[in-house]
Amino acid sequence: xRLDKFxxxxxxxxxRTVSKEISESSRVKVNGKIAKPSxxxxxxxxIEIEFGRSFLTVQVKELKDxxxxxxxxxxxxxxxxKRKEKVEL
Numbered sequence: 134x135r136l137d138k139f140x141x142x143x144x145x146x147x148x149r150t151v152s153k154e155i156s157e158s159s160r161v162k163v164n165g166k167i168a169k170p171s172x173x174x175x176x177x178x179x180i181e182i183e184f185g186r187s188f189l190t191v192q193v194k195e196l197k198d199x200x201x202x203x204x205x206x207x208x209x210x211x212x213x214x215k216r217k218e219k220v221e222l
Contacts, residue, residue: 137170
């Protein structure tokens with residue numbers, strides 16, 4: 134499954150266009166490498182996403198084309214979630 138579609142189906146990102154945009158802007162890594170929206174995912178892959186001031190690392194558990202909202206979190210496991218500290222000058 135493509136990275137941009139997985140981010141949308143798993144509801145990590147709300148819209149596929151947004152997942153495509155963040156992937157194109159080098160804010161997503163798969164297994165430590167900068168990923169494009171078309172990057173093919175496999176079960177077990179680690180995805181690192183930068184959302185402004187926060188970082189999210191998840192591991193792919195399942196790949197499905199469609200899931201219900203309540204089941205979307207079963208597609209991945211959160212490995213790490215952290216926020217950047219605000220730097221004051």
